[in-house]
Amino acid sequence: MSTGTVRVRTSASATRVHEALTTADDLRVWLAEHAHVDLEGGQYEFWGRYTPDGERGRQKLLGFDDKSVRFSWFLYDTEYTVELGVEQRDGETLVAVTQSPYPTWGQGDDKSEILQTFWPLVLGNLVEHVEGRPVLGFCDFTSPEQRFEFDIAAAPAAILDALTDPDVFARWFGARMEIEPHVGGRWSMGSLDDNPHPAKIIALDEGHFALDFQEGMVASWELKGSEGRTHLTFVQSGFDPATPPYGPWMGWLSGFADLKRMLELPNWRPMWHSFELPGLPDGVLVLE
Known part of the structure; x- marks a missing residue:
């Protein structure tokens, strides 16, 4: 087992x-x-x-x-x-x-x-x-809506960098990511070479980052900064509301806690220590 x-x-x-x-x-x-x-x-x-x-x-x-x-x-x-x-x-x-x-x-x-x-x-x-x-926060399994808002004590540029720089992303999310950082570019968790259907970047500027996945789902991060703080709104849309993609939704939310900690806490270390999971390929996760 x-x-x-x-x-x-x-x-x-x-x-x-x-x-x-x-x-x-x-x-x-x-x-x-x-x-x-x-x-x-x-x-x-x-x-x-x-x-x-x-x-x-x-x-x-x-x-x-x-x-x-x-x-x-x-x-x-x-x-x-x-x-x-x-x-x-x-x-x-x-x-x-x-x-x-x-x-x-x-x-x-x-x-x-x-x-x-x-x-x-x-x-x-x-x-x-x-x-x-x-x-x-939590995932609400009684609702198909997937919209999550929270504040981070950092400027939008720092958060956008954490979302789009593979090295910074790996630190708070604990996984490899590859990106072609321009509208129309490709994005993949793990390697682009190993992903036959990478996401497509449909928005990338100082206030908005969005990915269009092959299944028709869109993941969107909206950043509104004021006085050194940023209000981040994360939305997943374009899915069948009868079968909301709760798994990917919780995957993103689980990372956001350490994104916030990375940008707010002095002497921060990633909370992720180790994952021992059946079938986990080598090199997918990046842990200290």
């Missing part, structure tokens, strides 16, 4: 992270709309509009200790086993999510993409929460 693990680093203490992993009030900030936890009573539940297949009663507690909590999650007609834990490694506090089974990289269907990007998104929220910063 395939197993995948995603790890992020945080400056928070292991004790604070464990509290955030096992307390309902904390879970309602970084993980889900609703949560109920009674570890001694055998209950660990989260549900609501920010959770795929978001009905209550889909998790069953399997075990816990002072470093982790382990539960099953019945999702998309499959029983998954998930462990959330905190580790100390090389002087760092790491938060790890291990899930089994885990979809193979590049499997490509909507449900697999959701399973691949849900945990990175909420882990980004967790890091912000335990470090005393507001969480970035």
Whole structure:
């Protein structure tokens, strides 16, 4: 059975992270709309509009200790086993999510993409929460609208550079990107040579960056700056509203937390520590 693990680093203490992993009030900030936890009573539940297949009663507690909590999650007609834990490694506090089974990289269907990007998104929220910063946000699985707005304490030029310079992009997003930086140019996650259907750049100026994907979907970043700050509006459009692409949507949102941190925090290091995913090709991810 395939197993995948995603790890992020945080400056928070292991004790604070464990509290955030096992307390309902904390879970309602970084993980889900609703949560109920009674570890001694055998209950660990989260549900609501920010959770795929978001009905209550889909998790069953399997075990816990002072470093982790382990539960099953019945999702998309499959029983998954998930462990959330905190580790100390090389002087760092790491938060790890291990899930089994885990979809193979590049499997490509909507449900697999959701399973691949849900945990990175909420882990980004967790890091912000335990470090005393507001969480970035969630994916609303009850709505087809994919529009997300937030502020960054940086000028639009710095954000545009982070979106279009492959070296800077790799630092906050943790993945390779190749680009022909002009309207009409090609854009690809990973290598352009390995992508038979790269996206096409349809807007690129100081206030707007947009990509047109082969499937007809458009991803758009609008930047409005004022007094050293930028209001960023990210929109995905052009998809069938009956089947919103939640997986890619959460993939982008999961990166935005570290984009914001990179431009706002002194002595920043990427939150992404390591990904151990079945079928992950060499060189796709770029991690410190």
